[in-house]
Amino acid sequence: xxxxxxxxxxxxxxxxxxxxxxxxxxxxxxxxxxxxxxxxxxxxxxxxxxxxxxxxxxxxxxxxxxxxxxxxxxxxxxxxxxxxxxxxxxxxxxxxxxxxxxxxxxxxxxxxxxxxxxxxxxxxxxxxxxxxxxxxxxxxxxxxxxxxxxxxxxxxxxxxxxxxxxxxxxxxxxxxxxxxxxxxxxxxxxxxxxxxxxxxxxxxxxxxxxxxxxxxxxxxxxxxxxxxxxxxxxxxxxxxxxxxxxxxxxxxxxxxxxxxxxxxxxxxxxxxxxxxxxxxxxxxxxxxxxxxxxxxxxxxxxxxxxxxxxxxxxxxxxxxxxxxxxxxxxxxxxxxxxxxxxxxxxxxxxxxxxxxxxxxxxxxxxxxxxxxxxxxxxxxxxxxxxxxxxxxxxxxxxxxxxxxxxxxxxxxxxxxxxxxxxxxxxxxxxxxxxxxxxxxxxxxxxxxxxxxxxxxxxxxxxxxxxxxxxxxxxxxxxxxxxxxxxxxxx
Ligand code: ATP
Numbered sequence: 089x090x091x092x093x094x095x096x097x098x099x100x101x102x103x104x105x106x107x108x109x110x111x112x113x114x115x116x117x118x119x120x121x122x123x124x125x126x127x128x129x130x131x132x133x134x135x136x137x138x139x140x141x142x143x144x145x146x147x148x149x150x151x152x153x154x155x156x157x158x159x160x161x162x163x164x165x166x167x168x169x170x171x172x173x174x175x176x177x178x179x180x181x182x183x184x185x186x187x188x189x190x191x192x193x194x195x196x197x198x199x200x201x202x203x204x205x206x207x208x209x210x211x212x213x214x215x216x217x218x219x220x221x222x223x224x225x226x227x228x229x230x231x232x233x234x235x236x237x238x239x240x241x242x243x244x245x246x247x248x249x250x251x252x253x254x255x256x257x258x259x260x261x262x263x264x265x266x267x268x269x270x271x272x273x274x275x276x277x278x279x280x281x282x283x284x285x286x287x288x289x290x291x292x293x294x295x296x297x298x299x300x301x302x303x304x305x306x307x308x309x310x311x312x313x314x315x316x317x318x319x320x321x322x323x324x325x326x327x328x329x330x331x332x333x334x335x336x337x338x339x340x341x342x343x344x345x346x347x348x349x350x351x352x353x354x355x356x357x358x359x360x361x362x363x364x365x366x367x368x369x370x371x372x373x374x375x376x377x378x379x380x381x382x383x384x385x386x387x388x389x390x391x392x393x394x395x396x397x398x399x400x401x402x403x404x405x406x407x408x409x410x411x412x413x414x415x416x417x418x419x420x421x422x423x424x425x426x427x428x429x430x431x432x433x434x435x436x437x438x439x440x441x442x443x444x445x446x447x448x449x450x451x452x453x454x455x456x457x458x459x460x461x462x463x464x465x466x467x468x469x470x471x472x473x474x475x476x477x478x479x480x481x482x483x484x485x486x487x488x489x490x491x492x493x494x495x496x497x498x499x500x501x502x503x504x505x506x507x508x509x510x511x512x513x514x515x516x517x518x519x520x521x522x523x524x525x526x527x528x529x530x531x532x533x534x535x536x537x538x539x540x541x542x543x544x545x546x547x548x549x550x551x552x553x554x555x556x557x558x559x560x561x562x563x564x565x566x567x568x569x570x571x572x573x574x575x576x577x578x
Pocket of ligand 1: 314325397
């Protein structure tokens with residue numbers, strides 16, 4: 089497992105070496121906090137996304153999925169509060185001009201203190217930070233930073249500016265018409281996918297004849313001009329979210345909030361994350377739209393951090409869109425209220441949101457899967473391998489088909505097996521190099537099953553199947569290969 093900080097650098101270079109993640113525009117020295125997914129990474133990402141999509145939409149008969157555009161009418165972001173509120177307190181070091189998000193600077197200090205054995209100080213500092221952030225007390229935050237002599241990592245000085253707000257939305261110009269006022273053509277790159285769901289709430293409700301409670305799910309890109317982008321794909325400026333807004337009756341939000349809190353934790357366990365590596369963290373400072381919020385945190389190689397947010401967003405967003413668009417966002421509920429014995433009638437629904445970052449989930453899976461293993465062979469010499477133990481159901485390639493030699497009719501049998509399997513799951517064919525070397529390459533890529541076609545196959549129609557995690561090999565009928573792999577990945 090890579091849950092040791094010193095393995096994190098190796099994990100990052102492994103991701104590059106085996107076609108999982110490349111720095112964006114690397115030949116031009118890259119672009120900070122933007123990454124490209126390679127041939128294996130794109131497939132793993134797609135498998136995770138598909139798993140989420142299927143469990144949200146196919147496995148819940150009251151959740152449907154949409155795909156809204158990244159560009160939205162600029163008033164959307166005024167209504168949602170992002171133009172005025174989507175900002176983080178930041179502070180600049182006057183000597184290095186390096187800008188920090190205040191919470192990151194303080195959390196970094198707390199991590200250092202914990203590592204140095206000053207756990208109590210770390211806890212006190214974090215507690216004070218939470219309280220000051222909750223009150224938007226910027227002078228207090230600056231004092232906390234100065235009193236604890238928190239230093240800039242570059243200049244190593246404590247020479248700080250005032251704490252200020254910094255809006256995280258990217259903007260660009262829309263259309264070809266030039267205007268003297270740049271704000272006329274200004275559009276934003278969406279900082280969350282949720283608003284595409286809110287503005288389509290009635291379209292989906294009416295055309296899908298949806299009855300409350302129901303959900304709308306969506307996956308897609310989001311963009312944030314993060315001040316401090318760090319820790320590989322954990323915090324990016326362009327990333328992908330998988331969000332679901334669950335529309336409910338006002339007053340029932342705590343019931344659904346608790347339901348989705350537990351449901352989403354169970355889902356993370358179902359994808360292969362051990363329960364002890366997940367925990368809940370309740371928010372002290374609530375976002376402008378929420379009446380309850382928590383994070384599902386995962387123990388990343390660099391500590392416990394947010395993987396998914398569960399937010400009770402009240403009727404804030406729909407109400408705001410109703411006000412700004414002057415279009416009714418109401419739902420007529422003809423179910424009978426047992427208290428009044430009358431239909432519930434017209435109301436603006438409340439919303440509970442589940443919002444998980446696809447890239448963060450990718451990092452979770454890959455950091456759990458990465459292992460450097462060493463063992464003694466029977467002859468007493470040491471052997472080793474680097475393996476990605478990605479759960480078979482989401483592994484990019486499921487089966488490697490390897491003829492032992494490039495002759496004697498073995499490639500033909502292997503090609504036939506490829507043709508039989510490739511429409512059902514992702515296969516990989518390789519005939520170069522010694523078989524041991526090919527197994528190691530498949531381990532490093534995370535392919536859960538390898539099948540070797542050898543001379544015995546020609547005699548009795550059996551093959552050797554090798555299991556990635558245990559390295560156990562067994563002989564099975566050639567005709568059983570597809571069935572066995574399908575069973576293991578379903
Ligand atoms: P953080 O506190 O880490 O900045 P957040 O609370 O702003 O995250 P949300 O707005 O709740 O995040 O977004 C929902 C999810 O989107 C997060 O749980 C995370 O998985 C993902 N996410 C948010 N910002 C980023 C980012 N910059 N890079 C990658 N994933 C992100």
